[in-house]
Amino acid sequence: MIPLSWFLLVAAALFCIGLYGVLSRRNAVGILMSIELMLNAVNLNLVAFWRYRAPLDSLGQAFVLFVLVVAAAEAAVGLALVIAVYRSRETIVMEDIDLMKW
Amino acid sequence: MLQAIFIVLSVITLGGAVAVVTNKNVFHSALFLVVVLVGVAGLYLLLEAPFIAMVQVLIYVGAISTLIIFAIMLTRRLMNTHQRQRNEQWLLSATVCLGLLLVLVVLITQAHWPVVQANVSEGSLPRLGQDLMERYVLPLEVAAVLLLAALIGAIVIARERMP
Known part of the structure; x- marks a missing residue:
């Protein structure tokens, strides 16, 4: 049987890679993709803990489903925002979208 | 045997993830994202959660990646590969992320993880x-x-x- 810590290590690495993408990407769609990576890392953690710690309770799987729903909503609204910004400002480089910065 | 499958899936997933965040071409990043999502679905199968794996393939690979590719194509003209894809703080970000990863790895490998045996x-x-x-x-x-x-x-x- 695979040790629980292996899954946790993979999820931690995936989360850190996604965090790097969020912090360093200039393209807004690239940032959204990195956020999806981070959400996947969290889901992987949830499923791993469900399988190894509480396999007879379905709370872990139910939680993963709700995270998936929120991720889908986030992707839809985020990409709609990207397209709206692109239409009005002709750019999706995050440094140029600074209207609300002071 | 399971360990070997796990290692292969993890290498595919993490390699794809690195390609997603470092690739200069955003469209290629989106294709690598599909690889990562399928790899995570495989890890769910290893964790004996076939329903979650199926939902992952349906929603992430089927819907969200299509949406992302759509958005890339609609905004493609301005983000060609000649432009810089990283901002000025990428080195600092990489340091912070590596530090976080180091802390997490130390924590995970040091801690004791009790396991509940069950047939699911x-x-x-x-x-x-x-x-x-x-x-x-x-x-x-x-x-x-x-x-x-x-x-x-x-x-x-x-x-x-x-x-």
Whole structure:
């Protein structure tokens, strides 16, 4: 049987890679993709803990489903925002979208 | 045997993830994202959660990656590969992320993880369905309302302004 810590290590690495993408990407769609990576890392953690710690309770799987729903909503609204910004400002480089910065 | 499958899947997933965040071409990043999502679905299968794996393939690989590729193609003209894809703080970000990874790896390898042995190959999916309809019926409805609100919001935000 695979040790629980292996899954946790993979999820931690995936989360850190996604965090790097969020912090360093200039393209807004690239940032959204990195956020999806981070959400996947969290889901992987949830499923791993469900399988190894509480396999007879379905709370872990139910939680993963709700995270998936929120991720889908986030992707839809985020990409709609990207397209709206692109239409009005002709750019999706995050440094140029600074209207609300002071 | 399972360990070997796990290692292969993890290498594919993490390699794809690195390609997603470092690739100069955003479209290629999106294709690597599909690889990562399929790899994570494989890890779910290894964790004996076939329903979650199937939902992952349906929603992430089927819907979200299509949406992302759509958005890339609609905004493609300005983000060609000649432009810089990293901002000025990428070195600092890489340091912070490597530090966080180091802390997490040390924590995970040092800690003791007690494991509950159980056979979940049968009966886990019917129980999940029943719980979604009984114990978690309110969160389920809230999730449905959230999806509806997000759908309407996305349409309203992305719609062309009327002249």
